[in-house]
Amino acid sequence: MAIRLITDGGADLPESILANRNITIIPLNVMINDITYKSGVELTSEKFYRLMKENETLPKTSSPSPNDFYEAYKNIDENEDVIVIALSSALSSTFESATIGRGMLLEEQPNRNISIVDAKTASVGQAVLVHKACKLIDEGLATADIVSKLNETVSTLNTKFVLDTLENVIKGGRLDKVRGAVASVLNIKLLMEATEDGKVDVVEKVRGTKKALKRLIEQIGECTSNFEEKTLIVAHSNCADRAADVMQKIKEQYPFKELLLAELGPVIGTYAGEGGIVIAYE
Structure with a gap:
């Protein structure tokens, strides 16, 4: 069974991971000077730091919507399992949106296998989990075993x-x-x-x-x-x-x-x- 990884804009992934993997990243929203950007899509890091210098007001962030996740799930082949590594639920509602979006899709496609891991961290903490998931997929582990090992890693990360x-x-x-x-x-x-x-x-x-x-x-x-x-x-x-x-x-x-x-x-x-x-x- 093929496995697709999804994470979100709270993860800061090294280029070496992104270059060799088909990882879906659900952007978070970043508002600067009353303009809302999709992180990593409409707003690169270079542009972000420049805009942050130019504006006295702190940028604001908001989570992806459940529909953002629903659409991402729907665009993945039905025969692929999905593992989502989500930004800490204590810092953001992204995990909740991922969960609600899964429920939306399961109403239409009840046989889909979508697992969601609460990273309980952010940035390169999420990246370590994504990196580990890639390794476990390469080793041929089943989806349930990968999710179990990721949750173990969350507790020691x-x-x-x-x-x-x-x-x-x-x-x-x-x-x-x-x-x-x-x-x-x-x-x-x-x-x-x-x-x-x-x-x-x-x-x-x-x-x-x-x-x-x-x-x-x-x-x-x-x-x-x-x-x-x-x-x-x-x-x-x-x-x-x-x-x-x-x-x-x-x-x-x-x-x-x-x-x-x-x-x-x-x-x-x-x-x-x-x-x-x-x-x-x-």
Whole structure:
């Protein structure tokens, strides 16, 4: 049985994954200056960061509609199973839209097999799950077994990040205003992570970007092992040189099987602002 993967605009996928796979990406909506764009379709990362600089108002994001998923499902051959890896249900209603859209299609095609995984993370956290799903498909596993292994991975996945500015994440309601304001004034950088229930929380507070990134890298060794069997993905928000430096330091310290690079797209970039670094690994 052929299997088609679907994810959404909250995932930041490395080009190496996109280039070799037929992955359907359901865009989220990003509104800038009263104009709504489909992330990754009508709004590239380059255009997004330029527009964000030009506008004082924080962009707004919204989830795809159930109909967006319904249409995507319907356009896939009925003989293909579908696995959806959706942005954390604690951060977005995208998972809910995917589920409702599945119900809409099953009313017409009750024999379709569509499985939806709540990633309980975003960005390169989703990308790690997509990458793993691709590997499991290549190994010939059945759909139910792949979904089971993905849900196991969700429970052990680490998605951690350091932001250069807290302005966007505060305005976007993802960080308490008081904590954020104090950190900004004191040049304290917050090491943050996706929690087990798919929310965002502060792990540590470090003064200065350099020390924060050093601590971000140190945490890898504290959180995981068996590096030779695993993939780590780094993403950046319009700071390619910083990301390259972080990747080099990770490579020097940990023998990951694969080390991949991505760029934060418009959805996660809305909250990260420029200068952010996100990493994800099992």
